[in-house]
Amino acid sequence: MKLNYSVYLVTDREMAGECNLADIVVAAVSGGVSCVQIREKNLPTRQFVEEARGLVEHLRPLGIPLIVNDRVDVALACDADGVHLGQNDMHIKDARSLLGGQKIIGISAESLADARRAELEGADYIGISPVFATATKTDIAKPLGLGGVRIIRDNVQLPLVGIGGISAANAADVIQHGADGVAVVSAIIAAESPEASARELLQQVTSAKRIV
Template sequence: MRIDYSLYLVTDRSLCGSRSTIDVVAAAVAGGVSCVQLREKHLPVREMIAEARQLISFLRPLGIPLIVNDRVDVALAANADGVHLGQSDMHIVDARSILGPGRIIGISAESVDDAVTAEQEGADYIGISPVFGTMTKTDIAEPLGIAGVREIRRCVGLPLVGIGGISAANAAEVVRAGADGVAVVSAIVSAASPENSARELFMHVQSGRAN
């Protein structure tokens, strides 16, 4: 499966206000989101599986993958397209043995060494985390900055997605540094218009590729 990581939406229902996750995702997709990650740290497992299935029923006919954060069991139960794992989550070798060869496995990299190891162990893409400072996650390393993106791009050949403090003001710069796309949470899910916010971000991603 060839994945377009250009504009990668990470969900967070606590930041959606009165809107449902599916409504925010639908609006964001209309604006140009090309990949969606279900990340709901505090959702009971049955609810998370149900939400994953609802998202898949909407996204799959559009050819947009759903990635599940952390939870290999949820991804398998819901028949999601893959999982995204952090440095303290299930090891990629174990996840691959459970999920099989056909599903996507993304790995968060907080350093060049993390990224090189992820590539060697068979990751499908790397989330460079965090590029900039962010309030969405508090348990993260120091920001890698644009220089960090460039260095990871120099060292690995996998698709790279920058996450952490990404906005319309800096998305193009992240792509120019070598990222294949940007991942966002609050910049879309908390926006007054997720569709318009996604469209603006997508425009800046494309601008970064053109320069």
């Protein structure tokens, strides 16, 4: 499956507050989100599977892939389109043997070395993080900056998705420095209008790609 990485939404239940997470995701897709990653660090496994399965049912008819953060077992159980793995999660080769060749495997990279290794080991795309400082995740490396994005772009061929502190104000810069898309959490999940926020991000990304 070939992904459109332009606007990549990562979910966060706490940021959603009282709002229904599925409703936020559907609204964001209406605004132009092209890929969704469900990230649940605290849900029991059974509930995680149910939530992910519900999103698959919403998204698959729309042609929008669902990626499961970290959990290969959950991805298998809900027939998600793939997984996104961190540096300490299951090795790519093990995930591939379980998921098969048709599922997507993304890898988080905090350095050029991480990115090169992910490409050699068979990842489908790389999430480079953090591009900018962010309060969404605290257990992350020093920001790469736009220069870091460019260095990774110049050294790997895989699609790159920038994440970390990205909003409509800086999304175009990330694309112009070599990313294929931008991943956001708070810029959409915590927005007053997820649909409008997604649309604005897509406009910025699309305009930047025309220049590149």
